[in-house]
Amino acid sequence: MSTPAHVTSKPVLTRVAAGETSAMNVCINLYGPLVWTLVRRYVNNNTSSEDLVQEIFAEIWKKAATYDPAIASESTFIGMIARRRAIDFIRHQLRNPGFEPLGAESSFPDPALVASSIPYDAEALKSSLETLPDETRKLFHLFFYDGFTHPEIADKTGLPLGTVKTRLRRGLIALRDHLRRTGITHNKTVS
Amino acid sequence: MNPSDPVNRYTELLAGRALGDLTLEEERELVLLGKQLGISPDAELELLAATLALEPVLQSREPMPAGLAARLLQKAHLIGLPGSSPIIYPQVPAWKNILLHPMTGWAAAAAVVILSLVLTQTEAPLPPEQAAALLRSADKDLIERRFVGLGEFKQASGQVLWSDAQQRGFMILTGIPVNDPRKAQYQLWIVDPTRDSDAPVDGGVFDIPSNGSPVVVPIAAKLALSNPQAFVITREHPGGVVKSKQEHVVALAKN
Numbered sequence: 001m002s003t004p005a006h007v008t009s010k011p012v013l014t015r016v017a018a019g020e021t022s023a024m025n026v027c028i029n030l031y032g033p034l035v036w037t038l039v040r041r042y043v044n045n046n047t048s049s050e051d052l053v054q055e056i057f058a059e060i061w062k063k064a065a066t067y068d069p070a071i072a073s074e075s076t077f078i079g080m081i082a083r084r085r086a087i088d089f090i091r092h093q094l095r096n097p098g099f100e101p102l103g104a105e106s107s108f109p110d111p112a113l114v115a116s117s118i119p120y121d122a123e124a125l126k127s128s129l130e131t132l133p134d135e136t137r138k139l140f141h142l143f144f145y146d147g148f149t150h151p152e153i154a155d156k157t158g159l160p161l162g163t164v165k166t167r168l169r170r171g172l173i174a175l176r177d178h179l180r181r182t183g184i185t186h187n188k189t190v191s
Numbered sequence: 192m193n194p195s196d197p198v199n200r201y202t203e204l205l206a207g208r209a210l211g212d213l214t215l216e217e218e219r220e221l222v223l224l225g226k227q228l229g230i231s232p233d234a235e236l237e238l239l240a241a242t243l244a245l246e247p248v249l250q251s252r253e254p255m256p257a258g259l260a261a262r263l264l265q266k267a268h269l270i271g272l273p274g275s276s277p278i279i280y281p282q283v284p285a286w287k288n289i290l291l292h293p294m295t296g297w298a299a300a301a302a303v304v305i306l307s308l309v310l311t312q313t314e315a316p317l318p319p320e321q322a323a324a325l326l327r328s329a330d331k332d333l334i335e336r337r338f339v340g341l342g343e344f345k346q347a348s349g350q351v352l353w354s355d356a357q358q359r360g361f362m363i364l365t366g367i368p369v370n371d372p373r374k375a376q377y378q379l380w381i382v383d384p385t386r387d388s389d390a391p392v393d394g395g396v397f398d399i400p401s402n403g404s405p406v407v408v409p410i411a412a413k414l415a416l417s418n419p420q421a422f423v424i425t426r427e428h429p430g431g432v433v434k435s436k437q438e439h440v441v442a443l444a445k446n
Contacts, residue, residue, distance in 0.1 A: 024264075028263045029260075032259075033252040034249070035255075036259070037251065037253045038248050050258075051414055053255070053259060054263065058413075079241045079242075080234070083244055083245075122246075140243065144244050144247070165210075169210060172210065175239060176236055176239050
């Protein structure tokens with residue numbers, strides 16, 4: 001990846017939101033490959049993938065002003081928007097075969113990026129993942145790392161589809177709860 | 192976790208949304224439970240899911256196709272920056288607000304033209320003819336087409352103005368029946384043969400709030416356009432559709 005010409009200490013999304021001229025170029029250069037790679041994990045068709053990436057960047061421009069570096073890294077914020085749109089795309093495809101363009105907004109209600117959100121760093125995440133049951137960790141790996149769908153995971157593991165869904169959901173909640181607890185402990189220790 | 196507890200159930204549905212596995216029924220249940228419990232969703236579980244999903248992506252980023260990077264850059268510059276011209280990003284609430292208030296809509300449409308052309312700082316409402324003249328003066332290759340009403344909508348008429356260079360435009364519509372947004376909405380489709388896909392580009396969903404005076408409707412094309420050949424208005428279910436069956440074609444503007 002080439003180094004952007006206008007690197008400053010200010011987050012690029014903040015610069016986009018402030019109307020800085022070069023910021024959109026920098027943002028595309030920095031995060032285009034991330035968005036593209038993420039979209040390709042969900043969408044096989046090249047044309048659809050390219051259209052989706054254009055829609056994702058249109059949404060990134062609109063939401064740049066809501067970015068808060070205290071809550072998430074830029075790549076996580078952009079990844080969240082991209083993932084949301086990709087999930088929307090798949091859902092629409094499943095429900096409306098032949099579907100082409102998505103709407104202007106993600107169908108996800110726009111939840112607030114609240115200050116209570118936990119900025120997840122890799123180390124905290126790794127140690128929290130270790131607290132999950134082995135079976136759940138295996139499902140997480142298949143889903144998040146290998147990119148398998150729920151039905152594919154059910155096929156691979158022999159688990160009923162409903163069980164796969166439930167374990168992934170509850171695993172995600174358990175992971176969040178563990179990170180919360182860890183965060184609270186850490187804060188108390190610091191103060 | 193007791194899944195019959197409404198708060199636990201709500202949390203589980205939020206997790207399902209973050210994982211992208213909600214059924215239609217569960218989506219409805221999530222909204223309903225949120226209202227009943229008076230809870231506003233936050234993005235915590237979604238952020239966590241995104242962080243997990245991004246880990247392998249960050250390790251194996253692939254370059255975008257060269258053509259795509261160029262198109263994104265071109266569109267970014269054509270669109271402009273939010274800080275310099277906030278009106279160029281028609282958000283859904285603003286869009287609806289514009290259409291509910293034709294004069295406000297007109298002021299906003301005029302402001303889009305005025306801001307984008309850097310002609311003046313005034314936001315005073317202008318007549319449609321003057322806005323059209325401003326857009327024409329900024330783009331000598333402006334695409335202008337007349338809408339012709341079809342079938343039961345024969346009384347519909349109007350004009351569409353589109354600038355490829357600025358990737359923006361608007362419609363001036365008259366004679367289209369007032370709609371009840373709870374029952375049906377109008378949707379614009381733009382036919383652009385230069386795009387890869389044969390499917391028309393979604394130009395946005397809109398309402399007609401009152402009979403009589405012309406309504407100005409900004410175009411909210413979801414994708415970059417190049418020399419569009421036709422503009423089609425259909426009547427669809429509330430919220431619009433992703434692919435029109437063209438059961439109710441209201442008006443057509445083409446070469």
